[in-house]
Amino acid sequence: MGSLISPFSRMIKMRKNLILYFTLGFPDQGTLESFSRRISQDEVDYVEFGFPSGNPVYDGPKIRGTHKTAMSNYRPEDGEKLFRDLLGKGIKLYSLTYYRDIRDDGGKFLSYLKREGFSGIIVPDLLVDYSDSAFSAIGRIHEAGLDFIPFFNPSTPDRIIKEISSKTGSWIYYGLQPSTGINVPFDTGEVAERINELVPGREINFGFGIRNNDQVRELVSYGASGVAIGTALIEMLSSGDEEAFYSYLKEMRGVLDGK
Amino acid sequence: MITSQAEDVIPDSWYNIVPDLPEQLAPPRDNTEDFSSIELLNRIIPKEVLRQEFTFKKFQKIPEEVAEAYRQIGRPTPLVRARNLEKFLGYKGKIFFKYEGATVTGSHKINTAIPQAYYAAQEGVNGIVTETGAGQWGTATALASSLYGMPSKVFMVGISYRQKPLRKKIMGIYGAQVFASPSSETKFGREMLGKDPDHPGSLGIAISEAVEYALENDYRYLLGSVMNSVLTHQSIIGLETKKQLEVLGEYPDALIGCVGGGSNFGGFTYPFIPDSREIDMIASTASEVPKFGKGEFKYDLLDTAGILPSMKMYSLGADFVPPPIYAGGLRYHAAAPSLSLLMQKGKIKHDEADEPAVKDALRVFSKTQGIVAAPESGHAIASAIKYAKESSNSGKTIVLNVSGHGLLDLSIFKDD
Numbered sequence: 001m002g003s004l005i006s007p008f009s010r011m012i013k014m015r016k017n018l019i020l021y022f023t024l025g026f027p028d029q030g031t032l033e034s035f036s037r038r039i040s041q042d043e044v045d046y047v048e049f050g051f052p053s054g055n056p057v058y059d060g061p062k063i064r065g066t067h068k069t070a071m072s073n074y075r076p077e078d079g080e081k082l083f084r085d086l087l088g089k090g091i092k093l094y095s096l097t098y099y100r101d102i103r104d105d106g107g108k109f110l111s112y113l114k115r116e117g118f119s120g121i122i123v124p125d126l127l128v129d130y131s132d133s134a135f136s137a138i139g140r141i142h143e144a145g146l147d148f149i150p151f152f153n154p155s156t157p158d159r160i161i162k163e164i165s166s167k168t169g170s171w172i173y174y175g176l177q178p179s180t181g182i183n184v185p186f187d188t189g190e191v192a193e194r195i196n197e198l199v200p201g202r203e204i205n206f207g208f209g210i211r212n213n214d215q216v217r218e219l220v221s222y223g224a225s226g227v228a229i230g231t232a233l234i235e236m237l238s239s240g241d242e243e244a245f246y247s248y249l250k251e252m253r254g255v256l257d258g259k
Numbered sequence: 260m261i262t263s264q265a266e267d268v269i270p271d272s273w274y275n276i277v278p279d280l281p282e283q284l285a286p287p288r289d290n291t292e293d294f295s296s297i298e299l300l301n302r303i304i305p306k307e308v309l310r311q312e313f314t315f316k317k318f319q320k321i322p323e324e325v326a327e328a329y330r331q332i333g334r335p336t337p338l339v340r341a342r343n344l345e346k347f348l349g350y351k352g353k354i355f356f357k358y359e360g361a362t363v364t365g366s367h368k369i370n371t372a373i374p375q376a377y378y379a380a381q382e383g384v385n386g387i388v389t390e391t392g393a394g395q396w397g398t399a400t401a402l403a404s405s406l407y408g409m410p411s412k413v414f415m416v417g418i419s420y421r422q423k424p425l426r427k428k429i430m431g432i433y434g435a436q437v438f439a440s441p442s443s444e445t446k447f448g449r450e451m452l453g454k455d456p457d458h459p460g461s462l463g464i465a466i467s468e469a470v471e472y473a474l475e476n477d478y479r480y481l482l483g484s485v486m487n488s489v490l491t492h493q494s495i496i497g498l499e500t501k502k503q504l505e506v507l508g509e510y511p512d513a514l515i516g517c518v519g520g521g522s523n524f525g526g527f528t529y530p531f532i533p534d535s536r537e538i539d540m541i542a543s544t545a546s547e548v549p550k551f552g553k554g555e556f557k558y559d560l561l562d563t564a565g566i567l568p569s570m571k572m573y574s575l576g577a578d579f580v581p582p583p584i585y586a587g588g589l590r591y592h593a594a595a596p597s598l599s600l601l602m603q604k605g606k607i608k609h610d611e612a613d614e615p616a617v618k619d620a621l622r623v624f625s626k627t628q629g630i631v632a633a634p635e636s637g638h639a640i641a642s643a644i645k646y647a648k649e650s651s652n653s654g655k656t657i658v659l660n661v662s663g664h665g666l667l668d669l670s671i672f673k674d675d
Contacts, residue, residue: 060295061295127282131283155284158278178297182297183301184297184300184312194315
């Protein structure tokens with residue numbers, strides 16, 4: 001069932017979320033499978049999958065690079081194996097997909113996500129490049145039985161944050177930077193306080209530019225529900241260093257748990 | 260009548276339109292797959308300016324040192340009831356003008372040069388570099404750099420460099436080293452000169468050269484227009500105007516200003532937007548550079564070389580080489596993303612004036628109000644006169660922004 005606003009969905013979970021991002025097909029299926037085996041509910045709450053895109057405009061150079069590789073590597077049956085494995089461990093799945101890649105497919109992609117057990121979809125270009133279509137797109141996502149995860153950043157006007165948040169009861173993805181994995185200066189506390197004030201009581205997970213453990217601690221101290229990590233995993237994926245990946249998950253879980 | 264000179268007209272904070280926009284501002288985009296020009300901004304722009312560029316905060320506190328510098332350079336600028344112009348036009352309403360030409364550098368540009376140079380000085384950089392079209396921005400940067408003890412380099416659009424030797428002289432007196440762009444100082448400039456030794460230059464090329472120079476020499480590049488942070492600093496114009504009108508018990512029916520990159524216009528009009536009252540906001544551009552009339556609302560390069568990120572804005576294309584009109588400040592190929600979005604959403608209207616109409620308007624304004632305004636500001640005056648002459652606008656209160664004086668641009672009248 002797609003998201004209807006319920007009092008329960010508005011409750012903030014006590015455990016802080018660790019969300020991982022992978023581009024399907026990067027660096028290759030074997031590496032993704034071996035990394036996936038290291039993921040468990042002990043550390044990880046959600047996994048976001050980026051489906052290969054020919055033009056991932058709001059991703060930074062590192063994630064853009066993963067899409068380039070993934071465009072030639074990715075086979076749907078490989079992805080489906082990963083999905084089953086993670087769902088079997090109780091990990092929720094989300095898709096990070098550009099609206100430009102799915103707007104004209106007659107809803108096929110949304111149906112596919114639902115069939116594969118995805119909980120929802122993040123669409124980073126929807127409110128920016130397709131704002132006139134936003135409400136109808138959200139409606140279609142809900143009709144497909146998926147959660148629409150609003151994607152906001154510091155440039156999202158207050159009115160839009162309130163309006164879009166009221167259309168969905170799901171968690172909110174707040175991007176700290178204009179695109180993934182880059183670093184322009186901002187005050188973490190101010191950013192976190194602002195979004196919490198605009199949509200009090202909502203589950204808000206932060207991503208798009210998480211830099212280090214101290215920043216994660218600061219976000220948590222300002223009431224963040226969790227963090228999404230993507231760019232930081234790319235080197236480990238590229239070198240196939242699953243031990244480093246596993247240590248990273250343990251370490252990040254510790255940071256999120258305040259240890 | 261100069262209605263207010265009181266120090267308390269200077270606001271405590273600048274206003275940032277971004278959180279109040281009707282839609283989300285499209286973020287900057289990198290131009291190449293494997294390199295982040297957004298990240299590169301960290302090495303080009305003072306850090307605090309970059310923070311302000313991406314902030315969601317509606318109000319940015321003006322540091323006391325900057326507020327004092329504002330007082331030193333002539334802020335608040337006067338708001339004047341243009342009674343002689345009203346009489347000349349037989350206008351039944353009221354016309355006011357905010358006169359940014361009253362600052363020591365003669366235009367609004369100093370409003371953002373001061374805080375940017377202040378933030379750069381706090382970082383301890385080697386120096387300041389920028390581009391300039393008509394020369395007003397270069398003049399403001401040269402002075403602001405000197406105020407904070409930093410050397411400055413200015414890449415001046417070649418055609419303006421040749422048309423306006425006095426501008427170059429003033430920048431030199433303030434302490435800047437000025438180069439005609441394209442120049443042999445940078446790789447990009449040499450490339451352009453290789454293609455055309457008599458290249459007239461463009462702002463896009465001059466920006467490219469300045470940015471390249473900043474990267475090569477650990478200088479900081481100051482932004483003259485277009486960017487959110489610049490429009491935020493320029494909001495001092497509108498905030499002062501609002502306060503001055505309030506003192507007079509007035510509220511505008513129309514706000515009119517000229518648009519090059521959009522900083523004086525945005526700074527002048529944006530503080531009125533949160534009021535949600537019916538105001539005709541009219542952006543006057545050069546007919547020769549019809550960025551709103553013929554430009555496209557799309558992602559485009561800020562600079563011709565593509566070193567800076569792309570922005571979604573009304574643009575005639577970064578390779579647009581404008582005709583050599585006198586209003587050099589209006590020759591830029593695009594307009595600020597926030598202004599472009601408001602234009603696209605119909606919140607702001609546009610008008611165009613060509614050079615002959617601008618010259619006429621400048622003459623009228625000189626004869627009636629005694630001010631020889633800058634050719635750029637002449638567009639705002641021409642649009643304001645046109646607006647006042649429309650019968651449906653009879654009796655309205657028009658406020659226009661005269662962004663600078665034209666005492667160094669008198670060559671526009673050389674054939675008269």
